Amino acid sequence: MNDQAFYPIGTPGQPWGAAERAEWLGRQVKHRSYADDVLSVVDRLRDAFDVVPYGALTYGAEHYPLLAVRSRDWRDDLPVLIVTGGVHGYETSGVHGALQFLEQHGHDYAGRANLLVVPCVSPWGYERIHRWNPDALDPNRNFTKHSPAGESAALVDLLEPLRDIALLHIDLHETTDSDESEFRPALAARDGKPFEPDIVPDGFYLVDDADHPQPAFQQAVIDAVAKVTHIAPADARGEIIGSPLLLPGVIKFPVKQWNLCAGITNARYATTTEVYPDSPRATPQQCNDAQVAAIRSAMDYALAHRNG
Template sequence: MRSTYTYPIGTPGEKWGDAERIQWREQTSIKREYQQEVVPKIQALSEKLNVEQYGALSYDESRFPLFCIKSKNWDEDKPIALVTGGVHGYETSGVHGALKFAATQMAHYSQYFNLVIAPCVSPWGYETINRWNPLALDPNRSFYKDSPAEESANLMKLVASFNKDVLVHIDLHETTDTDETEFRPALAARDGIEYIEGMIPDGFYTVGDTENPQSEFQAAVIESVSKVTHIAPADEKGEIIGSEVVQHGVINYPMVKLGLCGGVTTCTYGTTTEVYPDSPKVTDEECNDAQVAAIIGGLDYVIAKEQLSK
């Protein structure tokens, strides 16, 4: 459905230049603080797990250090499992779901995997509740060589530092009502294209990789999450956010082609989760629990499939 809505920045049909990007950045504001809400939770894990700084954002290096949490007893014989959250900083349960998994489940799963969790890839976006970074770039479309997005480039450097390929990558996201009220209209304005209104699905779903869909793995994630929250149904076209539903609660994207975080590794098993926090059927904590359940479902499947031992 086409919309008559006009975004307040830029000229319709014309791509933004530097002036429009600056205008967009100047209308953002700090709404919550990374150093108060996220960093203390990360540091609290340092006694039981390894907390490492893998970079910092040049916008304010002291305000925006980038941390990852690693298994305490790294074992070269174990496969690597990567969990990423907050690639889109405004997607709150991605950040706090990753941290809850680290606090409650990481010790158990470290028996099978060398686990790495990057809980808040985009802390500026977390603070301003934004999808983009200050340059009006989407980190989750910027995972490619010589990335202009610092958030993406820093995570790619972290992945490159691993001594082997990643076996499992679970990237935690949300689909929110503001995707349609703010972020997709802003994207259309930035790129000088027409905004065509879409539908936000009510429920959880996952995004697999078109080139490596791993349908059984996706099904295991969906089954685990269904014990915590409801799964998004397909719309009347058999789609979710404009993509074909290939199995219950699952769509696929070409991860590498689109520069998505889901393509940052060459993993065998990968999924991008999508929680719907604006549903009247869920609480914030249930959204965090859904992210934890997604990780558990995926890892349990891989343990069984690959016959991993402690």
């Protein structure tokens, strides 16, 4: 497949303009409710945690409050552990895994660490089950100060005071069949480039920081998640989504260079999870559980090695 003529919007070889973006936006449909699925759960957490508004997004008639959940007993002498989910709104277990962690295990870290959890960075995308925001921008390529993506700019501002003191940042994602059927073809069409198909890995994997790799940390997370769901094998080229393996189930990206979420801070320990919810070997609950296992193992490793 060497062109994107099959994609229903745009002209092959020509980047989208305003008309194509408007046509794309007109095709997006709301499938679920941020208020019902996310805000209602956050409300249940208010007795045990502080809920911090860090901005809001207004798209047309729709208004989305942006909320972070943080430790009530925040202390300056404790390490800071950051969890983000829902950077890509269609990656469901990132959102629900972050909330499940807070409900089931957040109290385990009281007095040991300061937790800051942002369960749904992209609420509009969550409701549309989409990767982009309404401007056809991918938040996870736009985590910069004054970003054109409002979701990204708000999170960067929230984390700015923690940039040099955060110990851990774990960002929760999924890789789905729709990456190949919809999102990568749409990206190619948007940018006027040919679509080059790839293989969707069957299983969980992690993305390390190519500039500051932490292989022992990544291995600890993989070992914990392997007890919950299967780890993605390499393809015939020895790669996962076009990247060579650093370790079994671990690849690496230049996260700061690409303006990815896990690179917002200078946390010593940082990783991006990738769950595969379309596998016949995994249920939705398993996917949530895998995210929780990743969070807990990442936090436990970081705390155990904070002085190492």
